[in-house]
Amino acid sequence: MLFLSQLANALVIGTLYALMSLGLSLIFGVLKLVNFAHGEALMVGGYLFYVLASLQLPLPLALLFSTPLLFLFGVLLERIFLRTPYQRKMARYDEYVILVTFALGIFLQNLAFPIFGPYNRQAPSLFNRTIRLGELIVGGDRMSGALVSFATIGILIFFLYRTSLGKGLRAVAQNPGAASIVGIKVLRMRSVAFGIGITLAGVAGALFGPIFLVNPEMGTSFAVKAFVIVVLGGMGSVKGTIFGAYGLAIVESFGSILLPDPTRSLAYKDAYGLLLLMLVLLVRPQGLFGEKERPA
């Protein structure tokens, strides 16, 4: 029974992880860059939802309103910081985006401190009661978060595979040159992809907030997890990312139980994922489901 409870908890958390990581994966797939500000995008979403909720908006509406705001935020960031260097084919663009997204993350996090204060805020969750299925107990806040994540992921997959905009994104991810020949506006797709990526992270943050409290640093540890997941599953691969998300959640839940010394096991909880990250990067950098990076 304990095993099933742990598994249930892992699956619930894993769904939330998947939502947050899919944004990162999409950004990499289409823009070919790792967004080092992904954790802060999550934080922005967390605060946005908290603020809207404290304005007495009904919670589903707060979530709904957050979405286009987050999308706009993402598009704005891409336009300001990422588009021009790309268009001008800046020398060492790869290094530049690392620096700029990293700096962006730091800026956003340190902006949140004076604006919102260092406190941990409790955002209201969509559903608070504990859910019991016989002996299985899951917190209502986690469960509702997981359900919304699940629905969102479903919408995303539908969007990517069934709509022309989604297909356009996938085309740019596969081959920007060919996509532009066929008439797809590559620059616009890049903005859209970044916007969606930020939105996914932000929604994840809105769902995480009620569970783990909203504070300026909430994004950092999740960002690292997202990196692990995306690398493990294969950057740019939706299937891989989802697989990686559940994989990490399970490793974290069970890993911390199975190590004999409970103090050590809890202390090293975040380390399992990191070891996995480094192992994958060294042995199979394209991840489990990704494609090998073709040199230019």
Place this chain on the structure above:
Amino acid sequence: MTHKILITVLGLLVVLGLAPGTHAQEVIKIGIVAPLSAPGGVETGQALVEGAKIAAEEVNASGGLLGKKVELVIGDTSGQPEKGTAVMERLITHDKVVAVGGEAHSSVALAEIEVAHRYGIPLVIAEAWADSITAKGYPEVFRLTVSNSLIYSKAAKWIKDAGFKHVAVIGENSDWGLGVIQVFKDNLAGAGIKVTAFSAERTVTDFTPQLMQLKNMTPPVDFLVDGFTGAGELLMVKQAHQLGFAPSKKTAVLGAGMDTLYPGFWETVGEAGIYVLSNPAGLPGIPKTKTSGGFAKAFKAKLNREPDAVAMEGYDSVMVLAQAIKASKSTNGKALIDALENKVNWEGTRGTIKFNKDKTPPWAYHMWMDVPVFIIQYTKANQDPSQAAILWPEKHATVKGYIRPPK
């Protein structure tokens, strides 16, 4: 080539021009160290600072010290030891404070005492409980709150007397958290009570796997000690309740950290907070002293709630230092230390404060041994700690014993 020299010289002049000068000392500066940002316990730190500020205002309203006004210089230590060191360096060498009071995190306090000792500046610890802080024996260090051994030996005895059989402790990896684990182990293991303990980083936010494990243990855990501060303390209670583990009919939970005393506690845990136990080092008005009433009024006027133990400690630390300055008629470090040791006998908000000079046991050195300790239990949602049921000590108890939740 000349213009390169010119640029450099100009640049240097700018830098020199910006160098801050020193002002004449028209005030007596007292430093206050507290956690005012993450990962420290922010609400605890703020309560401390608010209490200290009220004290400073009072002192200035009644004429100041030695004819000068008192100015508090607040340093944010964020609950990080290296920040504590840096803040102390700055307070002492840059702001030139004559004494320092405060701190709510033991690990930070342990770093701070080193700096205080190096410069011979008195440091009055307000809310850090690790034994080693005073056990180290530095003459500069004084403490007017409990030590882990002092309070948790009493809590352990209460747990024993109340009939609990299996105590689980989850402590944070700080000097305080590890101390909590140690004291419980030392005091309970001998009495035939099973103790299961482990520690974790203060930044952990998900205790669910470990709580599930504890819930399924045999023999069953009937008492959980939440040895965390800050967000972790609150989340542990919330998650334990979510799992139906504690507080529940079968298992009680004690929030050993002081974040259970603030409104933020109820915001996060909601209904889960009812029946939670806490162990504040002071409650307003118990006992009623000369200063407790006035302080409670001033605090309520500012913050719209009853003062808590930490705020009282902040107030007391500044007042105790003020009395030492007045008594020794000086701001010299050595004179102040001597005054604190021998001349201070001040009726604070929680009782009359006098520092002990004895070194047995080692942690008792420069402690206020008569500090009041309480074990309280919340009986209603959003309850202020001053309204909670008092379970111990008997002479102040408002109920007969531990209140078992109905489910």
Place this chain on the structure above:
Amino acid sequence: MKGIFPAVLLIFAVLFPFLFRDYWLYVATISLYYAILASSWSMLAGHVGLISFAHAAFAGIGAYTSALLVIHQGLPVPVSVLVGALVAALFGLGIGALTLRMRGPYLALTTLGFSELFRISITAEYGLTQGSIGLKVPLMIEGDRVLSYYTGLALFVLTVVTLTGVLRSRVGLFLVAMREDEDGASTRGINTVYYRLVAFVLTSAFAGLAGGFYAHVVGLVSPQMTRIGEMGLILAMSVFGGLESLLGAALGAIILQGLTEYLRIFTEWRLAIFGALVLFTLKLAPEGVLPRAYVYAERLLDRWLGRA
């Protein structure tokens, strides 16, 4: 000619303790720690083109190694600091070897992973390291502020001189060639493997050296110094000061560290201002604010002096 500017700075640095005392001397000493980190990181990121997020971790390796050796083996501080630098260099060798084929984001992620792993291990093994409580360390030269400052200055000068020397030599030429086109460089006979490792070993050695120095100046070593936030500071300082200028990055570190103290009034907004500064720099003056300012100042003076 080019040497005048640094020479004047050096003279000012040497005279500094006579002008400023106590607290500002302490701040300056800490700034030197960051200056060494920033300049060595900027060499790796700017001249060699390898963005590593493990630099703060290397400093931590140096700090903990030195601290533990002094505490448990009783070695004298200078020896321990040197050993700390060596151990950091060894780890640099390891990381360099593991990441031979990596560039860009993959390298960044791997080094980030390593840095976090190191931080978590240090924190978890508190039996050895005292974890987040912090390891108390004996101070160097019994805490003499002035001598500590000069030691730091000496280490800093050593760093800049050594790294500049390397960059001006053939090695430096090869490193820059590798930055532009690694495959191309190797087809021309440059042993890219070797030089890549050299870059890592050299920069991590100096990071470790800085870390050891820092440990014995502050007297407390904690995992905080290896956090991502610290890495962000180093990045900010290097970008601000100039990624392709060792001295610029170092100056960037000193200026930003000084600003940290000076802007204490704005405490809360301080770091946000820094972040904004970095973003502004990357967008408008990617080669660094200081290099750009230097060029402007030169042009201004040219005009005033009527084209000297």
